[in-house]
Amino acid sequence: xxAETIPMDxxxxxxxxxxxxxxxxxxxxxxxxxxxxxxxxxxNDISEELGDNFxxxxxxxxxxxxxxxxxxxxxxxxxxxIKYAVTKQESEDAHVHFKCDSCEQTYCxxxxxxxxxxxxxxxxxxxxxxLINGTCKYCS
Amino acid sequence: xxAETIPMDxxxxxxxxxxxxxxxxxxxxxxxxxxxxxxxxxxNDISEELGDNFxxxxxxxxxxxxxxxxxxxxxxxxxxxIKYAVTKQESEDAHVHFKCDSCEQTYCxxxxxxxxxxxxxxxxxxxxxxLINGTCKYCS
DNA sequence: AATATAAATGCTACCAAATTGCATTAATAA
DNA sequence: TTATTAATGCAATTTGGTAGCATTTATATT
Numbered sequence: 085x086x087a088e089t090i091p092m093d094x095x096x097x098x099x100x101x102x103x104x105x106x107x108x109x110x111x112x113x114x115x116x117x118x119x120x121x122x123x124x125x126x127x128n129d130i131s132e133e134l135g136d137n138f139x140x141x142x143x144x145x146x147x148x149x150x151x152x153x154x155x156x157x158x159x160x161x162x163x164x165x166i167k168y169a170v171t172k173q174e175s176e177d178a179h180v181h182f183k184c185d186s187c188e189q190t191y192c193x194x195x196x197x198x199x200x201x202x203x204x205x206x207x208x209x210x211x212x213x214x215l216i217n218g219t220c221k222y223c224s
Numbered sequence: 225x226x227a228e229t230i231p232m233d234x235x236x237x238x239x240x241x242x243x244x245x246x247x248x249x250x251x252x253x254x255x256x257x258x259x260x261x262x263x264x265x266x267x268n269d270i271s272e273e274l275g276d277n278f279x280x281x282x283x284x285x286x287x288x289x290x291x292x293x294x295x296x297x298x299x300x301x302x303x304x305x306i307k308y309a310v311t312k313q314e315s316e317d318a319h320v321h322f323k324c325d326s327c328e329q330t331y332c333x334x335x336x337x338x339x340x341x342x343x344x345x346x347x348x349x350x351x352x353x354x355l356i357n358g359t360c361k362y363c364s
Numbered sequence: 365a366a367t368a369t370a371a372a373t374g375c376t377a378c379c380a381a382a383t384t385g386c387a388t389t390a391a392t393a394a
Numbered sequence: 395t396t397a398t399t400a401a402t403g404c405a406a407t408t409t410g411g412t413a414g415c416a417t418t419t420a421t422a423t424t
Contacts, residue, residue: 106391139403160302199339206361207322214354221346246420279374
């Protein structure tokens with residue numbers, strides 16, 4: 085039984101349980117959206133998709149909890165709002181994000197790792213984030 | 225006569241003239257601040273430094289004009305606000321920015337260039353920005 | 365030096381993203 | 395089934411930034 089055969093909702097509920105998050109409908113729906121999406125999504129994407137089912141503060145708090153638990157990670161693509169993507173096992177080490185100038189979507193590139201750089205003496209590197217702008221494969 | 229011996233204000237006025245920007249006191253003071261600073265600065269930094277001498281909209285518009293002219297460049301360090309630094313000749317090609325987790329300042333590392341990465345098939349790279357988080361040399 | 369004109373400024377109001385306090389409601393453990 | 399703890403909804407607030415418009419200022423021209 086591989087991941088494809090596990091129904092999404094079971095998958096979602098198991099993810100919540102394993103992180104000791106109560107399985108509320110807001111969390112289930114928001115996490116489902118995140119899991120289905122091929123690109124990073126913002127508060128606005130969620131609220132458009134889910135209508136007025138949930139309050140703004142609920143959505144933001146949900147995203148914050150997911151991030152704290154490491155279920156998702158924040159992506160700052162310079163759009164003025166924070167976007168999020170599910171953190172998959174394979175992409176846990178720092179991967180590149182790609183913002184398409186055409187469709188404005190931002191993608192995780194889990195197989196494209198951020199190269200180590202050499203900082204000047206005295207600067208101690210903890211982590212890094214690399215954002216690439218260009219044209220994505222769906223727009224090129 | 226090298227750069228060190230040119231008085232700052234002359235330097236500033238010449239920069240404005242050469243970009244066909246009127247030499248107003250707001251621009252002179254804000255550009256001076258930017259030139260003096262060792263790290264990127266935000267609207268808030270400017271308004272703290274300059275007090276209420278200039279209106280918020282003036283400061284923001286000034287920063288936008290400078291950026292359009294290429295005098296400064298914007299840095300998005302995830303702090304929620306945009307920061308700016310003067311674009312020096314040597315750092316015109318994409319350099320790394322470093323945000324210190326301790327003092328919260330963000331520095332240009334003009335000698336640390338962003339490595340080229342290989343994006344998946346179909347993704348066309350235009351430009352990239354690399355932000356490093358860690359401890360700066362003044363805090364380490 | 366006086367003036368014309370184009371641009372910059374300062375208001376005020378506004379917008380968007382995100383957060384907070386608090387009363388209510390719902391999920392889970394006992 | 396109930397007690398407890400956490401999540402939600404609501405309204406208000408904060409923060410970063412923009413926009414329209416009347417007034418002022420810098421600069422080029424006479």
